[in-house]
Amino acid sequence: MGMPKKVFVNKEWCKGCGICVAFCPKNVLELKNGLIDIARPEDCIKCGQCELRCPDYAIFLKEAPENE
């Protein structure tokens, strides 16, 4: 068993297209100053839709300790 997964963003690669925001089923994400922002991380169900659809590899799930 690995660690639980958490959603991460790389703002340097984000181009603000808004695809992840539109396809997130739990409305976790927002654009802030034209770039991705995890506005409501507590609502994330780790479905991976954002990672699947991001054309710029700027948002993804990765195993991480809970408190990181």
Place this chain on the structure above:
Amino acid sequence: MQSELVQKYLREDRLPHIWCPGCGHGVIMHAVIRAIDNLKLDPEKVCIVSGIGCSSRASGYMNFNTLHTTHGRALAFATGVKMSQPDLHVIVLTGDGDTSAIGGNHLIHAARRNIDITTITFNNNIYGMTGGQYSPTTPYMDFGTTAPYGNIDNSFDLCDLAKGAGASYVGRATAYHAVQLAKIIESAISNKGFSFVEAVSSCPTYYGRKNKKGDAVNMMKTLKDMYVDIKIAEKKPELADGKIIFGELYNNPQDEYTDKYQKIIDMLKKEN
């Protein structure tokens, strides 16, 4: 920090890529590396070959043996690579203009030979890199910078073209149907013979703007609405009315070209 897949298969120092915000190409390239990862291919045994165009920039971002060639000639170079080193998995990443206009002849002859090359055409229905000229896949009466009053050419169905020319595997999926796209790419790579995958992309910058298709999000939603899975279409044909079918369209393994060539070599060796 990047995802494990990106770290494993992409050249991080070359990223972020040059593709426009919301371009479907990034999603398709992601599907290609997921397919390669699922198949557990040895990266040393993979050769990515590309031509010229937005799509063909992909080879520069991918951490395999890569070859970025001249316009339309990716399949000609790929044929050379495969003939000299038949044990390589040769994957051609190309665009709609690159494959079907300037490279049209290379496509049909590579398909006719059934050489073991997987061709993935990023079809965004337009020449993006050079400024939005119409391509052989621009739909009838759609607009491009060179078709300001509408494109009067009929468009190619690339999958039908590849099948008609002799490809032994043909599949189609879109940047929206990214999970299915990766599966189709996996099957295409696994087929020993010429495999053709039409990966339908979206170009919000030129095709979208010229044809009033909305922003990147809208164009993704359009792909979702316009395309229907072949499995659904077979069960409920009424759901496929007026839509384009995607999925595995043709799978008919045939004798492969480098195998046949090796047999000739072996035969001549025996005779001498």
